[in-house]
Amino acid sequence: VSKELLDIKNTVSFIKAVLLDAEQKQHQNNELREWLKQIKRIFSDAEDVIDDFECEGLRKQVASGSKRKKVRLFLSPSSNPLIYGGRMAHQIKDIKEKFDKVAETRDKFGLQIIDSDNRVVQRRETHSHVNDSDVIGREHDKQKIVKLLLGDGDGDDKSLSVIAIVGIGGMGKTTLAKTVFNDKSVVESFPLKMWVCVSNDFELKNLLVKIINSTPKQNHHENIKNFDMEQLQNHLRNALAGQKFLLVLDDVWNEDRVMW
Known part of the structure; x- marks a missing residue:
């Protein structure tokens, strides 16, 4: 074997x-x-x-x-x-x-062999919009994730849940995440939804800025890029306070547990 x-x-x-x-x-x-x-x-x-x-x-x-x-x-x-x-x-x-x-x-x-370890790729910024033609055959996977997100429907649940969709490139992870993000029951359950494309350039401060900018405009600040880490964390904490929210971090490559 x-x-x-x-x-x-x-x-x-x-x-x-x-x-x-x-x-x-x-x-x-x-x-x-x-x-x-x-x-x-x-x-x-x-x-x-x-x-x-x-x-x-x-x-x-x-x-x-x-x-x-x-x-x-x-x-x-x-x-x-x-x-x-x-x-x-x-x-x-x-x-x-x-x-x-x-x-x-x-x-x-006419497919060519590409070495993923040695290539340099300009990755596209992803977004939450999804085309119906892209989601054929993913309904079962979508419903499983939606069920995990919604849980038992207890609106008083204040716990933080993390669901990871993992796999090699081209498996349709982003498309699957989009279908969940736009699902009617998910939209109704989460008053605040945020979609952030992380990509290869992982830097915690930039990531916090992206998350804040994905919240409603009243939370944005013209000088936010000049904030230090503590200011960014406080600003984000205030923006999310008292709200049930869904945050999707797409195209994540960094696996360093210390960073997360």
């Missing part, structure tokens, strides 16, 4: 490099757009299998220090070595066949 899984990882890395080119060309080619949808579905399955395999490894590490845990894990169908190995082998074979079939048509679109 390990060798086959490595093959899947290598294939995923290769397809990722091609996807960068496909993402840029899809708007001029409807057939390419459909090809991307197929690839994304297979990607999702592949990532699930890879995650499952890695989680199984972690479970074994945790179980190694406890005989009781060892027994419980072995009795679990998903952790029985024979059952688990057979299931994984079947899933990997199925995914590889799907990848190979779809990858055969890559040359048809």
